[in-house]
Each structure stands twice: as structure tokens, then as C-alpha cells.
Amino acid sequence: xxxxxxxxxxxxxxxxxxxxxxxxxxxxxxxxxxxxxxxxxxxxxxxxxxxxxxxxxxxxxxxxxxxxxxxxxxxxxxxxxxxxxxxxxxxxxxxxxxxxxxxxxxxxxxxxxxxxxxxxxxxxxxxxxxxxxxxxxxxxxxxxxxxxxxxxxxxxxxxxxxxxxxxxxxxxxxxxxxxxxxxxxxxxxxxxxxxxxxxxxxxxxxxxxxxxxxxxxxxxxxxxxxxxxxxxxxxxxxxxxxxxxxxxxxxxxxxxxxxxxxxxxxxxxxxxxxxxxxxxxxxxxxxxxxxxxxxxxxxxxxxxxxxxxxxxxxxxxxxxxxxxxxxxxxxxxxxxxxxxxxxxxxxxxxxxxxxxxxxxxxxxxxxxxxxxxxxxxxxxxxxxxxxxxxxxxxxxxxxxxxxxxxxxxxxxxxxxxxxxxxxxxxxxxxxxxxxxxxxxxxxxxxxxxxxxxxxxxxxxxxxxxxxxxxxxxxxxxxxxxxxxxxxxxxxxxxxxxxxxxxxxxxx
Ligand code: HEC
Ligand code: HEC
Numbered sequence: 133x134x135x136x137x138x139x140x141x142x143x144x145x146x147x148x149x150x151x152x153x154x155x156x157x158x159x160x161x162x163x164x165x166x167x168x169x170x171x172x173x174x175x176x177x178x179x180x181x182x183x184x185x186x187x188x189x190x191x192x193x194x195x196x197x198x199x200x201x202x203x204x205x206x207x208x209x210x211x212x213x214x215x216x217x218x219x220x221x222x223x224x225x226x227x228x229x230x231x232x233x234x235x236x237x238x239x240x241x242x243x244x245x246x247x248x249x250x251x252x253x254x255x256x257x258x259x260x261x262x263x264x265x266x267x268x269x270x271x272x273x274x275x276x277x278x279x280x281x282x283x284x285x286x287x288x289x290x291x292x293x294x295x296x297x298x299x300x301x302x303x304x305x306x307x308x309x310x311x312x313x314x315x316x317x318x319x320x321x322x323x324x325x326x327x328x329x330x331x332x333x334x335x336x337x338x339x340x341x342x343x344x345x346x347x348x349x350x351x352x353x354x355x356x357x358x359x360x361x362x363x364x365x366x367x368x369x370x371x372x373x374x375x376x377x378x379x380x381x382x383x384x385x386x387x388x389x390x391x392x393x394x395x396x397x398x399x400x401x402x403x404x405x406x407x408x409x410x411x412x413x414x415x416x417x418x419x420x421x422x423x424x425x426x427x428x429x430x431x432x433x434x435x436x437x438x439x440x441x442x443x444x445x446x447x448x449x450x451x452x453x454x455x456x457x458x459x460x461x462x463x464x465x466x467x468x469x470x471x472x473x474x475x476x477x478x479x480x481x482x483x484x485x486x487x488x489x490x491x492x493x494x495x496x497x498x499x500x501x502x503x504x505x506x507x508x509x510x511x512x513x514x515x516x517x518x519x520x521x522x523x524x525x526x527x528x529x530x531x532x533x534x535x536x537x538x539x540x541x542x543x544x545x546x547x548x549x550x551x552x553x554x555x556x557x558x559x560x561x562x563x564x565x566x567x568x569x570x571x572x573x574x575x576x577x578x579x580x581x582x583x584x585x586x587x588x589x590x591x592x593x594x595x596x597x598x599x600x601x602x603x604x605x606x607x608x609x610x611x612x613x614x615x616x617x618x619x620x621x622x623x624x625x626x627x628x629x630x631x632x633x634x635x636x637x638x639x
Contacts, residue, residue: 194636202638220250227449231516232630237457237525240518244458247451249279249291252414254358257446259415260431260439269305271429273412276300280409281314287581289634290319290462295589299413302563306345312397312559317574318582320632321544322393323460323522324531325575326402327507328500329390329548332360338387343370353377361427361500363547383549392548395587396563397572403456403509410447410455410501415439418447420512449513453566460507461526465578467543469629483626486619491608496545503539505531529576529633545630554602556585571602579630594627595620 156373157599177620212218223243229235252258252275258263259275268274276299283293291314303311321484336358346354348371358365358381359394366382378386385391393399399408411430421429422436422444433440469480487493505523510516523540525530550570558569571587579585582593599611612620 136307140215141184143238156357159214165293167226176527185317186452191636197391198636198638199363205638206599209293210474217253217255219246219257220252220447223250223387223451223454224448225246225450225454227453227511227513230450230453230518231511231514235454237428237520239463239516240454241526243451244454244456248409248456248458251278252416252611253278254441255443257416257441257443259441261441267305267308267311268412270449271426272431273301273415274299275415277413279414283413284319286583287318287578288320288458288635288639290322290459291632292316292318292582293586293589297537298589301412309560312561312563313588315584315587316387317395318465318578318632319459320578321463321464321575322462323507323520324404324542325392325544325548326400326460327505327522328361328502328542328544329400330507332363333388333390333411333546335360336365336390340368340370340376340388343368344374344399346370348374360390363500363549365549383547383551390548392572395571396566397548397570398564398566402459402510403452406459407452407455410452415441416446418452419445419449422446430502453509453511456509457520460509460520461522463527464522464529465630466529467629468631470625475625479622479625480629483622485590486615486623487626490611490623492612492623493545493549495547495549496576497604498545498549499535499541499543501539501541502531505533505540534552543630546573549573551605552603553605555604556613559587559599565581576627576630580628595609598623 195283197320203619208219216424223246225235225243251351264276265274266276268276280290283297283299284291285297286294293316293547297316299314299316300308300311301314316335331500336616339358343354343356346356346521351372353369353371355367355369358368360586364382365384365388367380368388369377369380371377376386381388381428389400391397391400393405401407407418408422410418410468411421411425417425419436422438425438431439468475469476487496487498505521507520507522509518509520511518523533523550531542533539534541550572551568552569553571556570557571560568562568579594583594584590585594585597586600591600598609598612612623
């Protein structure tokens with residue numbers, strides 16, 4: 133068995149593992165002197181080696197669960213053969229019951245997982261009666277796939293998608309060039325992204341309120357710096373007449389609401405993102421959208437069946453809540469430095485430092501601090517909200533409380549701001565008022581399992597993704613390009629350690 137020396141690198145590794153809430157596999161080592169390999173030969177087992185035995189047991193347990201799940205899915209296929217549509221129908225749960233607290237979070241996660249894994253059919257309401265449409269037709273969308281898993285599968289459950297799973301948004305229904313080409317991002321940690329964005333929006337709005345009070349008290353305009361969870365969003369001025377001047381606001385909309393979802397940062401909540409995804413990728417309309425959506429988006433046939441496929445209530449509100457719960461409770465990605473086999477851990481530590489010195493961290497903010505782990509999913513039908521505890525609910529690894537300061541550190545590697553990335557990455561047109569060259573800083577957590585990279589998946593390697601940075605990131609990119617090959621390698625090693633916990637899945 134090999135042990136890491138108590139070098140600076142070692143200490144950093146320990147810190148990264150503990151802080152990131154890394155999974156059992158990597159935490160198996162004694163945190164003060166991390167064990168590098170799970171070798172079976174060597175001296176008498178120490179406490180940390182016994183932990184390795186537990187890991188082995190849990191790996192076996194994982195294998196057992198994966199096989200049991202596979203067997204269960206086979207049974208479900210038989211049941212589906214007898215009674216087509218049975219599985220998706222069983223997810224049509226009532227929002228009222230959710231609002232009354234009659235569903236546990238665990239049950240909702242399970243129901244939502246079935247919607248995520250479902251194959252939507254014409255009998256369920258897929259599309260509007262026609263076939264698939266690879267390139268979307270304006271705001272109406274595709275459909276371009278039969279289920280969420282068709283695109284979000286790479287690198288683990290609810291993962292990213294290959295370049296061939298790209299979606300071609302708001303095109304002319306025929307030619308690829310007319311559309312905005314987008315690669316499916318990984319959904320791991322999505323609940324935390326919503327929680328962080330909501331917290332930051334709250335902080336920014338509190339500053340706005342303070343400035344408004346100050347302006348009204350003093351009778352003079354008030355200008356203040358916008359900072360949320362340590363991230364700066366420029367300046368806001370409130371005139372003596374209470375009017376807002378958002379000219380100096382940066383990286384967020386003038387209403388100070390962070391919208392972290394979609395590559396351009398279009399949606400604030402998972403619920404609205406997913407409602408939109410169901411509609412554009414599958415033509416599965418929620419009852420609510422079918423009743424009140426803009427005809428350009430949902431179709432111009434008579435309500436309550438605006439897409440005119442003869443199916444109403446394609447997705448009921450309870451199903452949307454369950455699916456949202458499932459996505460929100462995906463695991464948190466981890467930081468897993470090399471274990472000393474082929475690559476020394478000191479190289480990782482060097483890359484970690486370089487990530488700061490090159491200026492990557494000025495946008496890819498390494499960690500953000502949360503006080504509370506609770507994500508609230510408000511009901512749209514009643515004055516009720518589903519509370520998800522991201523330190524306890526859902527798939528692990530999860531958020532972990534730092535005993536040192538009683539808070540939670542999220543190793544997101546993003547400031548959740550929009551940045552201009554220059555002409556080479558810019559798209560052919562703006563989207564919903566967001567300039568063509570602007571994208572939201574993608575969280576780099578889970579990076580090594582979420583390729584290909586960049587908004588349209590044009591980068592087959594992480595290094596390509598870095599070299600394609602321009603605009604606001606030009607200086608940082610140039611500093612990277614000027615490094616020696618060995619120095620660049622250390623940064624690549626660091627970025628490769630941003631990953632997801634190992635887990636066994638049956639396909
Ligand atoms: C055809 C491929 C495809 C299918 C099918 C698909 N997605 Fe996506 N998904 C994408 C793409 C591409 C994006 C990025 C969209 C953008 O940039 O606006 C995305 C983004 C998302 C996001 C926002 C993530 C983020 O961090 O920005 C969520 C959440 C999501 N999808 C959930 C789902 C769910 C749930 C389903 C099934 C109902 C689904 N998707 C089906 C391709 C797909
Ligand atoms: C000015 C802000 C900014 C700086 C500085 C910056 N980035 Fe980025 N980064 C972004 C944005 C925005 C994107 C998304 C661009 C796109 O999708 O076209 C991105 C994308 C990436 C991606 C691809 C992620 C994915 O999931 O597709 C990687 C990897 C990355 N950056 C690494 C780095 C590294 C390493 C550095 C430092 C050398 C760096 N970035 C500096 C803003 C920045």
C-alpha cells in the first residue's frame with residue numbers, strides 16, 4: 133500500500149475530498165493522510181484499509197442493486213407489453229395530494245425517475261401527430277426525441293449528451309444552419325444550481341431595496357455595488373424618484389433575477405426549464421401550458437388540446453413536480469484527485485493553483501458558500517411548497533455541512549453570470565434578448581464526465597474548450613496558451629479531477 137507524503141499537495145487533496153463531500157470511495161482513506169490506492173497486499177490492515185473493505189462491500193451492494201433494478205425493469209417491460217402506457221400512466225399523480233403532503237420526497241423522486249426514463253409515445257401525446265423533427269420549427273420545437281434519457285445519458289444518470297444528441301433550437305424545421313445548435317449539459321447537481329441562484333437573486337434584490345430606501349430617505353440618487361455570495365454583478369443606481377438605472381449591472385438581467393438554466397441562462401427554475409423541455413423535445417404539454425400558453429409555442433388548435441393531437445392533459449402538474457424533484461435531487465459532482473498511480477498528486481495541486489493564477493477562477497468561481505441546504509419548490513396550484521433538503525434527500529454524494537463554519541461549500545466552479553465569449557463562439561443570432569456572444573459560465577464540476585464541451589459540443593477535449601475561449605476570457609485563454617506543455621498538463625489534470633462519483637449502472 134502506498135501512502136501520500138504529508139506534502140502541501142496531500143493536504144490539498146484531503147481538503148478537496150472532504151470539502152467536496154466526495155463519495156465513499158475516495159473518502160475511504162484517512163483524511164489526514166489520504167490513502168492513494170486500494171491495494172490488497174502489504175502490512176496488517178489499518179483502520180483506513182478496513183474502510184476499503186466497506187467500500188468493496190458497498191460496491192457489491194451497488195452491483196446487487198443495479199442487477200435488481202435491471203430485473204425489475206424487465207418485469208415492467210412485460211407489464212407494458214400486456215398494458216401499453218401503464219408505466220407512464222402510473223406517474224400521473226395529483227398536485228393536490230403533493231400539496232397536502234401525502235407524497236414523501238423519496239416517493240416523488242422515484243415517480244419522477246420513471247418520467248425521466250419513460251419513452252413518450254403518440255398515445256401519450258408525443259408531438260402533434262407528425263413524425264420527429266431534428267431541427268426545431270421556431271418556438272414550437274420538435275419533437276426530436278422520445279425521452280429525457282435520449283439526450284441526458286453521458287457520464288452517469290441524467291448526464292450530458294454526445295454531439296449527436298445536440299438539439300437544434302428555434303430553426304426553420306429543415307436546415308441545421310437556421311437553428312441554434314446546443315449540446316445537452318449534465319444535470320448532476322442541478323438542484324444546487326437552482327438553490328444558489330435563488331440565494332444570489334435574494335441578496336441582489338435586498339441590495340436594491342436598501343438602495344431604494346437610501347434614495348428615498350436622502351432625496352438623492354443612490355449607487356451601490358451588487359455582490360451576491362461573493363460574486364460581483366457591477367453597480368446599481370436608484371434615482372431620487374425611485375427609478376432604477378441598470379446600465380452598470382453585469383452578467384444578470386436588469387430585474388436582478390439569476391437565470392442559470394439553458395446555455396445562455398434563460399430560466400430561473402428547474403420547473404419552468406423542464407416544462408419547456410417536455411414541450412420542445414417531446415411535444416408533451418403540461419395541462420397548464422395547454423390552457424394558457426402562447427399559440428406560437430403550444431399550437432393554435434382549440435384548447436385544451438392546442439397541438440391538436442387528440443390527447444389532453446399530456447403531462448399533469450403532479451408529474452411535472454415529480455420530474456422536477458428527480459432532476460433537483462441528482463447527485464453532487466465530486467473532486468477526485470489522481471490516486472498516485474500514473475500521475476503524481478502534486479501535479480494536481482499545481483494545476484489547482486494555476487486555475488487561480490490564470491484567471492479561470494474569476495468566472496469559474498471555485499466554491500460558493502451556502503447557509504441553508506433547503507430548496508423550495510413552490511406549488512403553482514396552492515399556497516404550499518415542497519421542501520427538498522439537498523444535504524439529505526436524493527442521490528448521493530450530497531452537500532455536507534462544514535463543521536468549521538457551520539455552512540455548506542459548493543464546488544461549482546461557476547459564478548452563474550453571463551459573459552461575452554467573443555465572435556468565434558458567438559451564435560448566428562440573439563436568444564430571447566440575450567446577445568449572441570453571451571453564455572452563462574458553465575459549472576465545471578463533473579467536467580471530466582460531461583464532454584463534449586462548450587455550448588454546441590464543438591470541443592472534443594477540455595484543452596480545445598479552453599483554447600476556444602475569447603471575449604472577456606481572452607486574456608486568461610492567452611495565458612494558458614503561453615504555458616509550456618508540462619504546465620498546461622497540470623491544469624488538465626486538475627480539470628480531470630472534477631468528476632462524478634463512480635457508480636454501477638445497468639444500461
Ligand atoms: C434532444 C435532446 C434533449 C432532450 C430529449 C432533453 N434535453 Fe434537456 N437539454 C438539452 C439541451 C441541448 C439543453 C441546453 C439547452 C439550452 O442551451 O437552452 C438542455 C438543458 C436541460 C436543462 C437545463 C440544464 C442546465 O444546466 O442548463 C434541464 C434541467 C433539462 N435539459 C432537463 C431535461 C428533461 C427533464 C428532459 C426530458 C423531459 C430533457 N431535458 C430532454 C437537450 C435535451
Ligand atoms: C470571462 C469568464 C471566463 C473565464 C475567465 C474563463 N472561462 Fe471557461 N467558460 C466561460 C463560459 C461563459 C463558457 C461557456 C462557453 C460556451 O459554451 O461557448 C466557458 C466554458 C468552459 C469550459 C467548457 C465547459 C463545458 O461544460 O462545456 C471549460 C473546460 C472552461 N471554460 C475552462 C476554463 C479555464 C481552464 C479557464 C482559464 C484558463 C477559463 N475557462 C476561463 C467563462 C470563462
